[in-house]
Amino acid sequence: MSETTRLARFVPYLLSITSNAVSERIAREYHSRFGLKIAEWRIMAVLGDTGEATQRELTELTVMDKVAVNRAVKALAERGLVDRAPNRSDGRSHMLELTATGRELHDEILPLALGLEERMLDGLDGPEREALVSALAKIREAATG
Template sequence: MYEPGKRHFGGLQGMAAKKLNLDDFLPYRLSVASNALSSRIAAEYQNRFGLKIPEWRLMAVLGEGVPRTQRELVAITHMDKVTVNRAAKALADRQLIARQAHAVDGRSHHLELTQTGRSLYDAIVPAALAAEEKLESALTRDERATLMKILVKLLATAENYA
């Protein structure tokens, strides 16, 4: 419990104050990097293909060729269900994905790319891979492998954070 006049740091009283340097704060640096990359990619996808990032993420997952429910898309993309719902609706309105009733769960639908969606996906993939290649040009192969391992660890830690 907070008491005025006492030092409180993560629940530990009496511990010397540790200053926060935002430039060295890992969550901040990850967020800034992610936002910068997403903004650049989002502008390209919006301008060239008329897609927002959540819509492209759904298309990327569905482009693997396996029909998915919205619940599965939420889990795979790590986006909230409202964002997935809006993106799915936008893609369906453009006839880029089709909804088919789930055989077991009548409240759920399987989503998959339509032929038009597949054509757009096939046009976007080279642009996505080119953006990734440009980004990765700043890294060595070993740095990329290390970064990927670190990101997997950080995501697992974040998902299990208590």
Template sequence: MSGESGLELDQYLPYRLSVASNAVSGLIARAYEDRFGLTIPQWRLLCVLAEDGGLSQVQIVARTMMDKVTVSRAAQGLAKRRLVGRSENAADGRSHVLSLTPEGRALHAEITPLALAYEAALIEGLALQEVTLLKRLLGRVQAAARQLSGEAGP
């Protein structure tokens, strides 16, 4: 039947990317939720703040491609656990800068080895050159998607 439309779902790249992302996110989400009580958005927020330092929610939205509501909920959950602190944004008095607290940095340091172990297990059957190529191609697909949607950015 798929020959009629020319679209085979299992060969359709956007579908394959979504299914692969959901499979990986689901696997990791269970581990982070069970062991650390974190959602995937909260984990992403922790990572971004660990890498980039203090950021506004607008900057986090741009960096993670998560929507504003998701970022806000993740930030609220992390703030309740005292993993993230809020301070006034000197550049824009209407927003706040989020940054990791010492507890947030400690939790990030505790989870990082697990995250790296999951990544290693996921790519175990791939050669280094394949992993490098996959990362480069994913970056190009992401850039093309941003360009098609009219967004600027890396």
């Protein structure tokens, strides 16, 4: 694409295609090694950080469509990677949590995910990485706030 095109400097477009490229790269890796789709790994990653969450919380935290979250949770539960338990504070929802098998898989994948991130960010020095993380957080806040 020529640098003179409007899209070459249109930030929403750049964010979208960059996100798609990164997600596709990660998806290939996780699917070939672990049989996971990207949405499934996102759910596992969030549950690995939070310990447990409702499906609604997962939808908010991953910024994924609730149908995609539902499908991912169902697939993870069928594989024995996620457990569902009634939410004691809300009888209408369930708490989702990684099973022991899910935690083991999460702990196996996480170093690989971090290594993949390192390779993708290899061309950025420390301050550039911090600036990127900060800028992305600000853009997300502006988009959702």
